[in-house]
Amino acid sequence: MEDQAQAGKRAAAKRAVDERIRDNQVVGIGSGTTIVSAVERLVERVRDEKLSVVCIPTSFQARQLILENKLPLGTLEQYPQLDVAIDGADEVDAHLNLIKGGGGCLTQEKIIASCAKEFYVIADDRKDTAKLGTYWKKGVPIEVVPMAYRPVQLKIQQQLGGKTELRMAHRKAGPIVTDNGNFIIDWMFDGTPDWVEADRKLHCIPGVLETGLFLNMAKAAYFGTSDGNVSVRIPEISPS
Numbered sequence: 001m002e003d004q005a006q007a008g009k010r011a012a013a014k015r016a017v018d019e020r021i022r023d024n025q026v027v028g029i030g031s032g033t034t035i036v037s038a039v040e041r042l043v044e045r046v047r048d049e050k051l052s053v054v055c056i057p058t059s060f061q062a063r064q065l066i067l068e069n070k071l072p073l074g075t076l077e078q079y080p081q082l083d084v085a086i087d088g089a090d091e092v093d094a095h096l097n098l099i100k101g102g103g104g105c106l107t108q109e110k111i112i113a114s115c116a117k118e119f120y121v122i123a124d125d126r127k128d129t130a131k132l133g134t135y136w137k138k139g140v141p142i143e144v145v146p147m148a149y150r151p152v153q154l155k156i157q158q159q160l161g162g163k164t165e166l167r168m169a170h171r172k173a174g175p176i177v178t179d180n181g182n183f184i185i186d187w188m189f190d191g192t193p194d195w196v197e198a199d200r201k202l203h204c205i206p207g208v209l210e211t212g213l214f215l216n217m218a219k220a221a222y223f224g225t226s227d228g229n230v231s232v233r234i235p236e237i238s239p240s
C-alpha cells in the first residue's frame, strides 16, 4: 500500500503540474522526493498532450530525473528567465514562507525559483503549518563555504541564538558536501524569529552562501492529503 505521505505528495504534484504548466514553457524542476511525482506527471502530459517544455534542474538529482525521463534539459545560461518553477518544501507557514534544504539542496533551488515568473510549492499536508518549526524540527539549513563553517556556527549562535550543527554524511566519513562543494549547517532556532530579519542577518555573515528560508517567493502552495484531496493556498497578507 502506498505510504500516506507519498499519496499526498503525488496528489499535490499532479494538480500543480496540471494547473500550472502550459505548452512552450521553460520549467524549473525542484529537488527531493515530491518533485519525482511532478516529473512523472509532466512526462505523462508531454506524451499524451504533446506538450513542449524545457526543464531547468535545481540539483544533480533533478538533472538526473530530467535525463532519465527523456525530458528536454536546459540551463540558466540558455534560459535565464523561466516561466514557472515547481519544488517541494520541508515546511510551509501561513504566509507561504518555506524551510527548504532538508535534502541538502537549497542554493540552486533558490536561484531557479528567483528566476521564474511563478514559483509553486508542492507538499503533503503534514508540512502545512501556522509557524515554521512546528513540524520540521531539524532547523534551517544554511549552505556555507567549508573553511568558514566553524566561525559561521559561532556567529549564528551569538547573533541569532539557538544551536547549530554541521550536517554529517551517512555512508561517507565527515560532513555532507553539497552540489556546489559546500557544507550545510542546520540552525535550530529558538521560538519564532522574525524571518526576514533572521535571513538578512544570516546573509551578512561572511561564509554563508545561502539559506533554506524561502520568504515571499511562492505564489501558491499545493497540499495533498493521503486520500488524494488537494488544497491550494495563496499567501496570507502579513499583519503590518
Ligand SMILES: O=C[C@H](O)[C@H](O)[C@H](O)COP(=O)(O)O
Residues within 6 Å of the ligand: 030, 031, 032, 033, 034, 035, 087, 088, 089, 090, 100, 101, 102, 103, 104, 105, 106, 109
Ligand atoms: O534539499 C531538498 C529540497 O529543498 C527539497 O525540496 C525539500 O527538502 C523537500 O523534500 P521532499 O520533497 O523530499 O520532502
